[in-house]
Amino acid sequence: MQKPDSLIFDMDGTLWDAVDTYAHSWNVVFGEMGIDKTIDRHILAPMVGWEGKKVIETLMPEFDHQKRLDIYATVNNRRHSLIGDMGGIMYDGVMEGLPKLAEKYKLFILSNCAKGIIRQFINWADIDAYITDEIAYGTNFMPKNFNIKQLIDKHDLKSPVYVGDTAGDGEQTRLAGIPFVFVSYGFGDTDDHDVKFDDFTALTNYFLNL
Template identity: 50%
Template sequence: MKPDSLIFDMDGTLWDAVDTYAYSWTQVLKDNGINKILTREELESYMGMEMKQIFDKVIPDASAETVEKLYNDVIKKEHEVISEMGGKIYPGVLEGLEELSGRYKLFMLSNCQEGGIKDFMNYTETKYLFTDYMEYGMNFQPKHINLKILIDRHNLKNPMYVGDTDSDRKQCELVHVPFVFISWGFGNTEKYALRFDKMQELTDYFMHLDKE
């Protein structure tokens, strides 16, 4: 069945900004007297998690008050540095989004902090391509709840979610949304409705569907 909309994950799907995130986290930890360097490898293993779940991994013994302060500090730091450091946009993403937006409603849904998607859109100058978006930081709800919010808000009948982790797949199953797995990101899964290894392949597939 041809979808009426495509909902994209951000990190690991559209771009890789892990180096920027790791720098931001490490600076905030240092500024708060915590002697820990968050490496790219460690942070990459947490990608796809909700932000406060990552804090449980990075500083498991921290108090709730400390986590709340660090959470807000990390958000502020990421907003400051993302405009300069940005992220690595995966090959074919910008061209693909431009093409797909002419025939589908496009959305973004991420477990990032509030403002993370806006930072991405500003850096890549892609805001005009998307109808709407939801972030974990807006309401601190899991991805399937925010997916349902987008579906209900825009009366979507046949949405598909494009992501890179098995947790994305599980969240989609909770609201019966077909999951499109892309293999160039941070995760892996053996269950999906569709799989693509390049953004160009994904773009060609959905553009061809429109002509059937």
Template identity: 45%
Template structure:
């Protein structure tokens, strides 16, 4: 079912991307990879810049870029071990939560149903929510690592599960916009994230600007 484009008066749910939208944990992800490389004595070192432009990719595309010299089976096995390290590091040090997220998520939850949909590993959203202490405000979440479905399919899954009538997806890349279009819902672009997007339904330069707009506290001309 195609959902008509929503505006602030009709929106009933905010579906958030995670990396590049709610936080930047690429330093932590990079550390997990390099810890793994050191553990297996592989002469390979990644930088944050190496991973920045890969954020948001589905697992197989991400691993092809990070481990081109490995077979598909080797990539899958390595990623499983890297993700275990990553979970521990998130619990210990987390990442950079964007300014305004912790302040406004509780307020937004009073007006909208809040969800997180990401192409991350199975439990990364859970670890992020725990680290950020926003679990009471997130109604549900789903990651690519849970079912290996495309983002638009996971959007539709939550839309159907919760009978959402006018949701929007909030992300930071052009691929997020494409997935939103496939799901038939509006796309809100956060320009401070990892990517670019020229055809978003609305664009915000900060999480605070986004939140204030959707809380209806002022008009926005974007």
């Protein structure tokens, strides 16, 4: 791989694991709305990285589209406070690696989450100083390949790479026409990658030494 000028990171499964917090937000809202339904980690983890439309269709097949959207909006509003209170689990090496990488590359976060969730994560983790920009699926409801291109155009990136943990991340990265960096410790698996890392420290060392 040639040396990039920027690293665009997926969030869930790449930088942190907040599945328990996400599941709790669903259950709080279901309880408040009198919906007899419980979401646990086992149900939600395989959906990490999915676009919101697919998540709500899978989790709530019994409701019509508008009802799903209404519930999902309530869940995401509740997450804004829950992330601040509960946070998640940062993967080993992330907090140490991001400051070092930011000295050499522009860093971005691009996720299939709702609008505002990336900002909540950045604030909770106190990493704002290292992140140049972020974009979420909930900003425009467009797929990752479109949003990767948005960041490329906005910041005039010449040789970015996308770092993610699922086959879907790889597919979207290929559609955007840039290299895909796969991290194996997250929620998915794929053999279609340009380079693979089993931990964030190895990723950090690789890009620092390019």
